[in-house]
Every structure is written in structure tokens, then in C-alpha cells.
Amino acid sequence: MIKDLYDYLAKPDKTIGEHVEDLIFRANILRKLGYIKDIHIYNLLIQACKGHDLGKANKEFLKRILNPKLHFDETKEISHNILSVYYLDKNEFDENTDDYLIVACCILFHHDYCNEPLVIKTRTSQINSLLIPEYNQKPSRRMLKNICNNYLKKRETIIVKGLLHRCDYSASGNYEIEYPNDFLEAGLAQMMNEWQKKKKDSCWNELQEFCIENREENIIALAPTGMGKTEAGLLWIGNHKGFFILPIRTAINAIYDRIKNQILKDEKLKERLGLLHSESLSYYGSHVGQEMDILDYRNRGQALSLPLNISTLDQLFDFVFKYKGYEMKLATLAYSKIVIDEIQMYDAEMLAYLIYGLRRIHELGGKIAIVTATLPPFIKKLLRDKNIGNIEFKERDFTDDLKRHSVKVIDESICEDDIIQCYNQNIKEGKGNKILVVCNTIKKAQKMYDQIKEKDETLNSHVLHSRFDREDRKNLENKIKEFGKTYNERNEIDIQNGIWIATSIVEVSLDIDFDYLFTELTDLNGLFQRMGRCNRKGVKQLDGYNCFVYCDGSDIKQGQKGFLDSVFYEQSKKALKTVDGILEESQKTKLINDYFTYDDIRSSDYMRQFKDTFDWISELDIGNFEKDEIKMRNIFTKSIVPKIVYDQNKDEIVLLEERQTLISKKLKDSNIEQKERENLFRERIEIQERLRDFIVQIPYYEYHKYYKKVYQTYGTVNISKYEHIDIMNCQYDIKGFYPLNYENIGEDAMMF
Template sequence: NTKWNELQKFALENKNENIIAIAQTGMGKTEAGFLWMGNTKGFFVLPIRTAINAIYDRARKNILNNDKIEEKIAILHSSSLEYYLRNISNDMSENEDILNYHTIGRQLSIPINITTMDQIFDFVFKYPSYELKLTTLGYSKIVIDEIQAYSADLLAYLIYGLEKVNEQGGKIAILTATLPPFIKDLLKKNMDFKENENAFTSDVIRHNLKVINERISSDDIYEKYNENKKLNKNNKVLIVCNTIKEAQKIYNQLKGKVDEKELNILHSKFIRKERLEKEEDIIEFGKTYDEEKNIDKKSGIWISTSIVEASLDIDFDYLFTELQDLNSLFQRLGRCNRKGKKDSKDYNCYVYTKIEESNLVDGKRGFIDRSLFNLSKEAIEDLDGQLSEKEKVSLIEKYLTTENLKDSDYMRKYNKEYEFINDIEPYKFQVNDVNLRNILSEEIIPSPIYEKYLSDITELENKLKDREISIIERVKLKDKIKQYTVSVHPIDVKNYEFAVQSGKAIHYKKVMLSNNVKDYIKVIECEYDEVGYKRMRYDKQTRNSAIW
């Protein structure tokens, strides 16, 4: 007795076309993507692993009921085998089945694949045998979710790759909550798309904005939180900061004022073990309904960064956020009153438009495009009160145009990368030279974590020295060690190694993952506590390390 909505009908009716569909959060874009794929081989491309895992779990549990998933659907990202071992080992008879499942998935031999873009679009570097991957995509359907989330260089690789796939006969669906006109123009430059005349939106008003031309304030947050508690109102508060440093600062300012059980923080600088736990906690805390199907009523604060923007199914009562750009802002708004079932007569979203100047791109510094930020600030500065989904789409259509952004750093970088990838001669690169993820990071174990779990890590290291253990057992043991790792910038590692050479930092031995001398994880001296990883000023540090 399912009734598909207008978005899903549009996807069904245009299964043989390239489509662009802009649809507000919560309208069922994932289902629309599966319907559009139909019985064709398909790839669902998302920017974040957490979102990939969530869609995979929804598909295998809610749609397939865990029936023959190894013949139907796979995930493709850098830690997919570890994810299978942790989450579906009980659903398969033998561990070897999982290894085989993973191998077949990596060979793109399973019908439906949920993947990061680096797993399939690395063919744009034209390494030897790249034609095999391109040919496979050429008879497939590709759904791109949240295309606006990619940086300028990754967007260039993606659009160039989509153009080549389209030339080979592959079909493309762009499904997104927001699509700036300048990105739509880039997509349509060399490809044809079927579009709906208007974005898929409902008349439900979910958000009531108060725009504040100041820096984000922990005092404002605490005042609202305390007021809600006194009035016994729904009180799930989400704070989204542009940087981890700002999130940690807000946490420390609220610590001591708010009950520690009600104050939480989530960002990318937690070790894997803790981040997984936190992601599960925020999804559980942020659910819309309780077991009785009533609005879930809780009191608590979660502080996070842009990692909560894309595809996390969370529903908070109030949002306090820094402005980054319109796309990011509307994604963040989608985490508040997500289903539109809560009252929005009063302010429920507070947007702060003053940010740290150093975050804006200036030469090699910063990460927020200045033109995008200024246009976004101009777009919302006069907003006050309820904001409809149609108004959100109109603001993006009006401000984020090709004309307005033609001289931006974003477009300069995009054009430079597109020309570079277009001019690559076939077979100039080897497959091992390609790193499309373009992530400047290195996995390390923070020294406080290493000291806390030293006996467990040592035990795992010793087991890995055994040459007789099976491949599956080796993967499991390595995964257990990697639960203690966090990704940091390579500069952090270099600064630590320089400090060790200067006698200003503790030297830690590497954690070995096998008998191969090149297979290891570095341990670096740093700060790590309930707010996660922090860089250390080695020349000004007072240490409490037992090893020191």
C-alpha cells in the first residue's frame, strides 16, 4: 500500500533519462534513486562514509531483510571490509564468505553499489586499464547525492568523469537538497538532463530563523537551553561550528554549566572507536519519534561540525550555527525539525554571520570561499522569522549564480583542475599514483590513548606477528588496533617528529601491524581528552605522561 510521492514518481517516469531533482530533506531521495536505477546496474555516490553505511544498512535490513545481500548490494569505501566484519558477520555462514563478498564488490561485480567517489571516479587519471572501470560505468546508472558538498577540485574530477560515463551511454541522476545554479551550469555544459520545472518541496514550514551579526555565543545557547528546561519544552539542541577548534571551545564554555550527561561533542578528530559510538548516540538521541510514535522528548546539547550536514537522519528542536555558505546552511537547517512535525512559530534556528577571519580563503590559508560566504551573508541578512522550502531554493537560485561566482577562488580552482584532468595523456599515471580522495591526512594513535590502552594494543601487536593466522583474523586484529587511531594533518606528524629530534617531545615506538617493517601506525605525543584530539605546543607543554 505504498504511495510514491511526486519526486519518486518523477524518478520512475524518467528511468531512461539523465535527471536533476532538487528535493528538500526528508522527501525520500534515497528511495527515488533506487526507483530510478530499476533493474540496471547502479552506483549510489555519497561524500561521507557514515552516510554510505547508513543507506547500506537501511537497504539490507528494511528492503532486503538481509536476504542474499551478497548477490544484490555492496559498499565501496576504504574500510568496507572492516564494516562488513563488524556488522554482517552473523548474517553469513563463513568468514570466507565475507572475504569473497568484499572481493567481488571491489571488482564492481555486484548489481547495486553504495560508494565514495574516489572508489569509481579515479579512472579520470587514465592509468593503464582505466577503460575497464569506465566501460562498466558506461552501462550503469549513477546517482550523485549532495553534489554541492564537494570541494572545487573534487567537483572538477567528478563532472569530468560523469561526462565520460555519459559519452559511453551511462545514465546520471543528480539528487540533492540544494543545487546552486553555477554547479547546474557546469553539469549542463556538456550533458543533457531532464529536470522538474520546480524543486520538490512541501508547504510545511520547518524553520524559523533569527540571523545574528555576531560570533556564535555559548551564553545565548545556555540561556535558551535553560529557559526550555524551566518551561519543560522539547530541548534537543544542535550546535554546528565551522571548525573543530570552535566546537571544542563552545564545549569547554558550556562545561560546568550543563549537566555532563546532557553535553556531547562529535567531530572528525576522535579516535574511530569513540567516533562510532558518538555517531550511534547522536542518531539515537536525534530520532523524531519514541516507541509510542509520539514526538521524542529529550533534553541535551550536541556540538558538532559540518560532518552532521549530509545524510545523517537526526531531528533536533533547536539549531545554533555559524554561517559557512547557503548550501551548508540549508543542509544544517535540515537537522532541525527534519520531518516538519514540530511547532515553528517561534525561532528554532539561530544563524551567526561573523566568523573567524582566518577561515576565509586567502592564498593558501583558509577553507571557506570568500565570495560564497559574502553572497550567502547578503542573502540571509534581512531574514527574520519563518522560512519556507521554496524560499530557500529561491535564495540559492538568486545568489549562487555563475555570474556572481565567475571571479571566485572556487571557480578558479575548479577550472584549473578540470583543464589539468582533461589534458592528462592516457597511461601517464600508474594506478598507485592516484589519490582522488585528496585528503591531506595520516592515521596516528594519540599518545594519551596509546598509554591508556597500552596492554590491549601490545597484545594485538603480538598476535599479528603470528604468520599462521588467517587473512580474516589478520583484518580483524588490524581493525581492532585502528579503532584507536585518528586522522591528523601530516604537518602535525612532522612537527612532532621535529620536536622529538630537538628533545622537546616524547619518542614513542611505532605500532606494528605485521612483520613487514613498512606496515605500522605512528604514535605521536599530543593532547586528547573528552573534546578529542588537539595539537600540542611542544615548547610550552607541561606533561603528565607516565612515560615522560
Template sequence: MNDIEDALIKEIYSNSLAKPDETLYEHTKLLLDNFELLKNLGYLNSNVNDIEEILYLSCLYHDMGKINPIFQQRLKNKNKFDKNVEVGHNILSIFLLNPFLSDKSQNENNLIRCAILNHHNYIENFTYLDTENNEELIENNLLEINDKFLHLSSEDFEEMIDKTLDFKTIHEMKQIQKTYDYIIIKGLLNKCDYAASAHMSCEIKNDFLLNSLENLNYEWRDIQNFCIKNRNDNLVIIGSTGLGKTEASLLWGADNKIFYVLPLKTAINAMYERIKNLVKNDYDKKVAVLHGQTDSVYLKELDNDTTVKNENEKFYEYYKNTKKLAMPVTVATPDQLFDSVFKYNGYEFKMATFSYSRIIIDEIQAYSPDILAYTIYAIRLINDLGGKIAIFTATLAPFVKDLLTKKSSITSEYKFKDFEYKYECFLSEDKRHNMKIIEEDLNSEYIIGILNQHVDLKTCLIVRNTIKSAQELYNQLQNELDSSKYEVNLLHSKFTVEDRKQKEDEILKDGNPRKLNDKIKIWISTQIVEASLDIDFDIMFTELSELLGLFQRFGRVYRKRILKSDIPNVYVFTEISEKQISSPYNSYGFIDQTLHNLSKKALIQKGDGIITEQEKLDLINQYFTTENLRDSEYIKQFNQVFNKIQNLTPGKMELKDVKKEFRNIISFKAMPINIYNSSDIAKLIEQINNCYSQMLGLEKEQRNAEKLKLIKLQDKLMDKTLNVNISDINPKNFFTVANEKIYLTEKFYDIEYGLLNDELVDKFDLQPNSGGIFI
């Protein structure tokens, strides 16, 4: 089955072009090579009956319609497709394969037909087949093919057409789209086709991870041994910081295909570096990072790699393998993977890949209700398709566990199986947090009073719920603290790419308890420090949002140390502005009222003093139940989103629309006007546009080298941008560079404060270009 065996097919394919520089035989052979690769790796799902034969035939016949003389002539003449003359090759293919499928069942034949028909979605394929006006054009195209290649009798020719245009056949194909078999066959057909077109392997074997872990020579702890023992099961693991959750998760994934899902780019980049250092050599064939700035990460990676001889070739191969999900281990954001729950045209490619993968989901408690809905829907579907899921988290609410296993009460195309998993808690007995509860607003006077009482303090973390309040506190402490003793820093999400990266690097260095500082380092931040930042501060002051996020914040203090003092190292301020609370009467709020009230009640019940890992878990289990949250806005939003995606018809959305909807808050790439007005930016934009124009005029072979130069220039420009909300921009105010739209924000940007509201610019008495805007 590793070659095109039928003599007639081989002859026809050898004398037909798939592309201007490649025969149909050569292209199909590449698909079949990738089919063999999937089979040899053990990635063909045994849940699909006769999957090897069905996928093989789908690959063999998927482009048969390209033998159409009309297509061949158009290809040679480099003409555009004319819908009045030519029928799409994917549509013609499902007619032409009929004479070759006589020994298959009707259901199997229709599964093959449906996968081939929809492996392209240039038009509404079923609408095209259902439209009587198209029958004559279809027949004319098929007659051209028959006269040149097949030489069927008129009776056999009519039968070939009738088999496909039969109402029952079309109806059955439409129904097959709703099955798991279709998702896998169509997705794997796309996977083989994409790889063949890119002249690459659709998968790279993971034969290194277990060996890399064993080379650490660690004595595995209980959490890691549990994951080794239960590799063939879905897992939900609660584990304290410092017990080795990362190693445990990778030991569970073992030498399988792995996707490691984290909510923030910062955490993803850190995990990517960690795994890259673990596997050492040939990292570009082993581990990938997948988020909105993958190309930037890889460019910087290759710039620092002195062993790279051909940067252009290595970049494109690495980037291509990452985007086509061919890498053995991929660390990614949820939106890069789970956008497939919207069932857009082509979503089956990702879902079929997940059907033989291990999905590790970290920090699930950090998800907003809509992202949680997408993620849980994806978990349920992946589980049904045959993939395995492991959730690793420091905190997990009972209501989330209930949502994972809840049976749907609404109509759906897919009836989920039970999600069965093994659950275990691994909690540290070390005392790390002494909590002080303050039933008032977080304020600088209280913070300064506590700071002055500490003798041996080196680092302090302050977490606020909003960027504006973080900026205001930064301004206050800058003015009120002795600068010879304290160094105050600010980190939030509205810094430019390069400034945020620099600040993230600095907080990682400052948050190292072994580092000797000449000053007491104070960092003011927002919830972006909650997830997976490996920092270990001496003391923290934080506003309360809700319990799950709060206990994640706790993990940034005494992360790897045992508390020996009776002095509190975590101060929690329970009172927050009503504007932050979401309710039916406040659509701008972002903290669920029910979650916040339950959290405050739980903390007051616990009271001041040492709080152990077990006590944190007990509070969550006691208060964050399904019953307590039944009427919350959080659960209402979760159900609304989950029900919406569950009832989506496959193929009704386009990927570009999904990308906009998937994000919790629609964000826009923007450049502050005071940066844009720099002469250096004007020069950079000119360079980019010149490079882009030059690239368009080159032949394909030469274009890649020039494109890499363009990407590097664009990356420099993107360093000066940040993600903003719709309220931060005027949609009519933008500039275009290399055919890409970048919005301008009139709000003032300062290198210390980030993007500022006008009232704060006046309040802080900042002048244009203050703070130092260095290009």
C-alpha cells in the same frame, strides 16, 4: 559463440597452461562465459559497432601468447620472468591473432589488437614495440611458437610480424586508445579476464529491486512518479527532506546495475543498511558497500548473521564481488569510483562498467571544488559512454548546473557530447525552520541564554566550522551548564574509528524526536553532520560557512516535523575567523571568501523569521550564479583541476598515485602515541605479526582462512587509529605491522575531545591518560 569453436585454437589451448593448475582453454572458456553473461544481461553497448564480435575475439585471443614454449616451461619450473629471454604474452598475442582476423576491417583489427596489448601494463607496451632492439627477441619467441603449433610458411610468418610492427599499425593503435570504443572494449575485456581469473561471474543480475520497492505498498508521491516516468533519462532533482528522495532514486535505477554515490562513510553505511533492509534475504548477492573500510563493515555484518555457516567463504565471495564491481547495487564514496578520471592503467574497467550502469549521486552540494571537478568530469564521460546519471539533492546552485553542461574551451582527447537531463523541483510546503541571524561570533553566553528560555527543549545541535573551536566550546559548556540537566557531547572527524562509530550511533539515537531523554542532549559537531545523517534536533546554533552547507545543516532540525511555535529553532552566526577564509593571501583557509560573502548578504536580505524551502532555493538561485562566482577561488580551483584531468594522457599515472591525489586533503592513518604505548596494543601488534608470518608460510588453499583471522586482528588495531593531516605527524615516526605502515602522532588523544593540539591540552588541564583510554 559460447564455446571455443575453431578446432586448431581449441587443440592448442587445451595443450597449453594459462596457470599452473589451469589450461589456457579452461581460462579462455571462463572469459567467454562472462562475455555471454554481459550479452544476455543487455550490457553490451550498442554505441560500439559490432561490439559482440569484437569483444568475443578480444576474449578469445587475449592470452594466446601464453602458448609460447618459453612461457610454458617457465610456468612448470616456477621460474621468474626473464626479459632477456621472454616476451610478455600480451605482446605476443597481438602478432599471433593476425592469421585469424582476415575478415575484419583494419580499424576493428587494431581495436582488438590495442585492447589485447594493453590488458596488461607491466611495461610501456608501445615503447617496447617501437624499440628496434626488441624485434629480434619478439621474432625468436614467435619462431618457438610457430615451430610447435602454427607451422606457418616463412612468407606467412614474416607477414604476421610485419602486420603488427608496421609503423601505420602502431600509430593507429595509439590513436585508438583515445576513443570511446577502446575504453569499452578494453574495459570489458579486463572485466571478463578479472572474473575468469577469480573464478567468479563478472556481474550479478538485478532482478529484485523493483519487487522489493513494490512490496513496501506505498502510494508513490510526485517525486517518485516523476522518476518512474523518466527512467530512461538523466535527471537532476531538487527535493526537500522527507519527500522520499531515496525511494525515488531507487525507482529510477529500477532493475538495472546501480551505483549510489555519497560523500561520507557515515552516510554510506546508513544507506547500505537501508537498502539491505529493503531487499531483505541474500543481501550479500544484492547490495554492496564500497569505501576504505569495506572489509570491516562485512566482518561485523557476518559476525551478527547467525545464518552464516562458512564465514571464511562468504566473506571472500562478498568482498571479491564488491571489489570487482559485480554487485547489482553498490553504495560508494566518489573516490572509490571516480578515481578513474585520472586514466590510470586499467581505468577502462570502471568506465566500461559505468557505460551500462545507473549512477545516483546524492548530496553533490557537499563536494569541495576538486571533488566536484572529478565528479562532473566523470558524469560527462559516463554520459558519453552510454551510462545514465541522476543527481538528487536538497540544494543545487545555478553555477553547478552550468558546470554540468559547459562546453570545454581547451584541447582534450575527448570532445564531450551535450549533457542533456530532465530537471524538476519537489519542495515541501511545510514550515520547518524559523531563522534568527546574529551578526557576531558564535559564543557560549548567547547559546546558554537561549537554552535557559526554552521549556520543552529535548535536543540541541551546535555546528562549528573547525574541530578546534568545537573542542573549545565543548569544554566551555561542560563547565558552564548544569550536568544534572544537560548532557554535552562532541563529534568530529578526529576521533578513532571505534570512538567515532560509538558517537555516531549515539547521535542517531539522540536525534530521534520520539525518544524520551532524562536530560537535554546537546551535540557539538562540525560539517560532518551536514550530509545524510537521519537526525532531527529541536534547535540548532551554527556558524555560517556558505549557504549550500548551511541549508544542509538546517535539514538536521525539524527534519520530519512541522514548526508550530514562533520561537526561532535555527540561530545563524555570520561572523567567523579570517583564518577560515581562503583567498590568494591565505592558503590555509577552507571557506571560499566569495561564497561566504554572498551567503551573508543573502541571509541579511532575507532577515529573521520563517524561511520556506522555496525561499531557500530562491536565495541560492539569486546569489550563487556563475556570474557572481566567476572570479572566486572556488571556480578557479575547479577549472584548474578539471583542465588538468581533461588533458591527462591515458596510462600515464599509476593507481597508487591517483589515490593520494584524489583526496581533497592528503590524510594519513595514524595512532596517537598515548594509545600506542598501551600494553594491550603491544600484544595486538605481536598477534598480528605472528598471524602474518604464519599465513605467508601456507599454501594458497589454506591461506584464506588464516588471512581472515589476520583481517579481524588488523580491524581491531585500525579501530584505534584515525585519519590525520600531515601537520599532525612526523613522517619519520611510524611503526610497521604485517608489512603495513601506520604513523604515530605525538598529539594527545582523549576519548571525550578526540585529537588535541598541545595548547588545548594545557588550556583544558588534561593529564596523560585522562579521559579514559580503554583498549
């Protein structure tokens, strides 16, 4: 009797048939949760699940799977995804050749082991020698050519192939493909009940009701700081799979904490809420209970299994580079709801990736909500343009009656004397005296700190930017959040004396409420974001100006130098000429609408870069990039450990490195028990995360200058087998990293 194909082994402990059943079980979960609504797509997916591993029914694969010491030998073996196509029966597709070709294409490319079309073209005899003749369906050359060349870009192929990847990886890794979102609406309702116990007339506001009423629509909702945009976005997602995307990690962490603590109450966290950014593992380590397996928790998030996810753009939208297997993320996002916050903060390149990605998601059925404080008209145009975003939105603007800001525009450079005078005057009058100073570059922020200290070293002043090591930055962020709270323990307006000098990292990343803002002018959108850190809740008395904007123009672009697009800067400056005194939220929206139309900025460097990037990413072919080589942001930084930081922590660093070496040796022992192996693996990750606490990201040109002028070898901090971080002699103190005192050349490219 001929052995059935499904009776052959797919894995050492499972037959092909058993593995197929695992995949179909997961496909049915997606169907049950409502994530596969189209019965045609579902049927194609089931066919792909049934046929994806049939090619493992060959003698060479069987030898290898029964002998772990054997490795794939391309002189004897053909990748099973190729052989599987030859077993796919066309008769099971009711003479629908298109469906057959879609499924065959999904099966052929569900692994990235080789150049599949080339193998099919050049190794026909070897393929035939491995096939079981009784099951060989002998697809024609024309069909094979179609499968290889013409079907990867079809809508149905993208969805089915992406879902096949999800099912296959979940079955092979033995993890849940999706956890249900059956909690979010109830959690939000419970939170409202708690608010109503404190204040009886609490209810969802107009913004939040708009999001509830339009859950099935793509929406743009514009609302000022303090109107509950996070809750609005969550109410729009409802009991559905959702992704909340923001540009800055600290903002993402803050939203994660709010959902975790106020809505989920830490219940079933591992099945409900995920954090997706490059340092999520470290954040979990200090923000979830000790009983939780944070590695497993992180892996669930990365596998896209959790129903609610807070993420940076680069963690999800790398699919726009169309690396092999990109369909898995795109197909997942296509049955999800995507909330985009602070879209105006993205630079031209990132905005191009975002809008192209949103277009692809929209085309495949995903829903999109843009819930943000400001949105320039030119971005709305790009989102709706038939040749760019091609997405229709239901749009509404919201405002409130709070008067938060009284603005004084000063056509000069920002000055420490003005800040100190304000500080001392407030002390005399016993007024709220939390002063936030925002500079456009790190170098300027450090200089401003020095100037204030030189004038009066007794002032309570601090500086915050991105060139601190991770541990110091975390501590500084905790300090500024505590200092910048609106109310004290007695629920009274919190009054303290202090000056915090920062860069634009404070624009959206921190929930802080200062009394006064002194800032250099950035573009109008960024300026309004900065103003959102001052009188944030609108409960502080407005007595005179509380926002001082300096616009001497020293930071605008001149050729390739500078940081602010000259067109954006000049439009912002024109808008501010109309402002003196109280600036209501409706006026802010009007200024942006009046001065940032598409026609206003079409000639800017920003728009040129956007168009170049969008055109390039649109025309990119599948497989031009390997997934591991994709970086959504250009690499302009270098990781270093300052020598002074190394010297102060040398004993701990050396012990951690030695322990990691010992763990690596133990893990090579094949006789080690699985439980101990898992514990050692987790300990190694914890060690690596602790070693990364000492790293500072600096501009690459700064490292190049150091290497060229004063380079000395101080060794490396060995994070892992492949990650070795140079120890660099530099200045590092309360102001963070700054270079040794050698000739100052180059640009201060790292603004944040």
C-alpha cells in the same frame, strides 16, 4: 601435426582454449543482462577474448608455467600480450581494418607488464624467435605503430578493453562477473505494501513518480530533506546495475543499512548490495551475519560484480586519472545508472573530478541522476556546458508544504551564553530541548564545548568531529543518532535535554532530528544542509526561532588562510539579509538560484581551482599515473595513535601484534592446507581492522609542529608489514584529539 594454439596451456590447469571459453561465457552473461546492447561491440569483445592470450603459446612461457620456481626472465621471454598481437588474423575482420586495430590494441594493452611499444620497436628478433611461424600473421610496421599510438583513446577501444579486463579478471579469479538485479523493484514494492498496512493512503510521491517515469533519462531532481530522495534514486535505478554515490562514509553506511534491512531484508545480500569505501571491511564485520565470509563479500564489491553499490567518489572515479587499465571501471559505469546525492558538498577539486567523470560516462552510454536537496545554478551550468559536462538533463524541482525552520540571523560570533539560555528556558517550559551546535572548525567546536562546560558543567553536552579514533567516533555517532531520533518507542515526539556540538560531518552523514540549531554561517548550501538536521520531518511545533545563524565572517579566506571562500560567504550573507522568521523550502531554493549563479561566483577562488583541475585532468595522458599512487584528495593528514589511547589499550595491541607476526610466519609455510591458509588470512585482516580502531587522523602540520618542538619516540603500532603508525604524545579525551600546549601556529586545516 602442428599443435593448435588453443591447445597450449594458459594456466597450470587450463589450456588457452578453455580459458577463452571462460571469458566468452562471461561476455555472454553481460550480453544476456542487457549490459552490452551494441552487437558490434559484442563481436569485437568476442574477438578480443579469443585472441588475448594466444601469445602464451611459446616455449619460454610453457617452461615457466610447468615449473613454479621459475620467474619471468625478460632476457629470454616476451610478455604474452605482445606476442598475442602477432597471432591476430586480420582476415577474421571482413577487411575492416579499424575493427582489427581496435581488437589488437585491446589485446596489446590488456596487461601492464612492460613498455609495449618500446619492446615491439627494439626486440623484433626475440619476438620472432618465440613465435610459432605457422600462426604468425606478421602485422606491418605501420599497423603496429597504429596499434601502439592511435587507438587507445577511441570510444570502441575503451569499451571493449574495459570489458575484456572484466571478463579476464573474472575468469582468472573464478568469480561471477555480474549478479543480476532482479530484485530491487520488487523489494521497493514490498516496502510500500508494508507502509500501506500501517497507513492505507501511502503511495510514491511526486518526486518518486518522476524518477520512475524517467528511468531512461538523465535527470536532476531537487527535493528537500524528508521527501524520500533515497527511495527516489533507487526507483530510478530500478532493475538495472546501479551506483549510489555520496560524499561522506557515514551517509553511505546509513543508506546501505536502510536498503539491507528495509528493502532486501538481508536476503541474498552477497549477491545484491555492496558497500564501497575505505572502511567497508570493518563495517561488514559489525553489520552482517557471522556466517558471511566478509572478505569474499568485500572482494565481490571491489570487483564491481554486485548489481547495487553504495560508494564514495574516490572508490569509482579514480578512472579520471587514466592509469593503465582505467577502462575497466569506466566501461562498467558506462552500462550502469549513477545516482549522485549531495553534489554541492564537494570542494572545487573533487567537483572537477566528478563532472569530468560524468562526462566520460555519459559519452559512453551511462545514465546519470542527480537527486539532491540543493543544487546551485553554477553547478547546473557546469554540468550542461558543452566544453565541460556536456550532459543534457530532464529537470524538475519538488517542494512540500512543511514549515521546518524559523531563522534568526545574527551578525556576531557564535556565543555559548545564547545556547545555555535557550537550553535553560526550554527546561522551564518543558519543551523539546535537543540543541545542535555546528561550528566550522574542530578547534572552535572544542572551544565551544569547554565554554559551555565552564559556564555549567551539569549540562548534558557532547562534541563530535573527525579527530576521534574509529572506535570512539562510532560510539559517538550511535549516541547522537539515538539522541536525535524524532519519535520514541510509543511513537510520540521524543523529548530529551542535551547539547551536541559538531562540525560539518553532521550535514549529510547522520539521520538526526534536533529541536534547535545554533550554527556559524558556511556557504548557503552547507547552511541549508545543517538546517536539515533540525525539525527534520517538520512535525515539531514552530514557536519562535529554531535556527540561529551567526555570521561575523571570521572564517572566510584572507589570502591562503581561512576556510570559506570569501565570494561564497559574502553571497550567502547577502542572501540571509532577506531572511527573518519562517523560511520555507521554496524560499531556500530561490535564494540559492538568486545568489549562486555562474556570474555571481565566476571570480571566486573556488571557480579558479575548479577550472585548473578540470583542464589538467582533461589533458592527462594515459599511464601518467600508477593506480596505486592515485589519491583523489590531497594528503593533508597524518595517521597517529595517541599515547594515552595506546597506554590504555597496550595489552590488547601487543597481543594483536604478536598474533599477527605468528600468522605471517605460518602463511610462509608452503605445506599449509588451503582452508587453514584462508582462515589465517581472514584472521589477519580482522586483527588489522581492530588495530586501526586506535588510529586518529590529524592535520599534517600538527604532526610537523610536534616533531619540530617536542618530538619523543614512543614506538609504533604495526598494522601490517608496510603500515606502521607512530604513537604520539598529545591530548586525547572526551573532546577527541588536540595538541599539547605549545605555541599555536598554522591553520586548523581539518574542518570536519
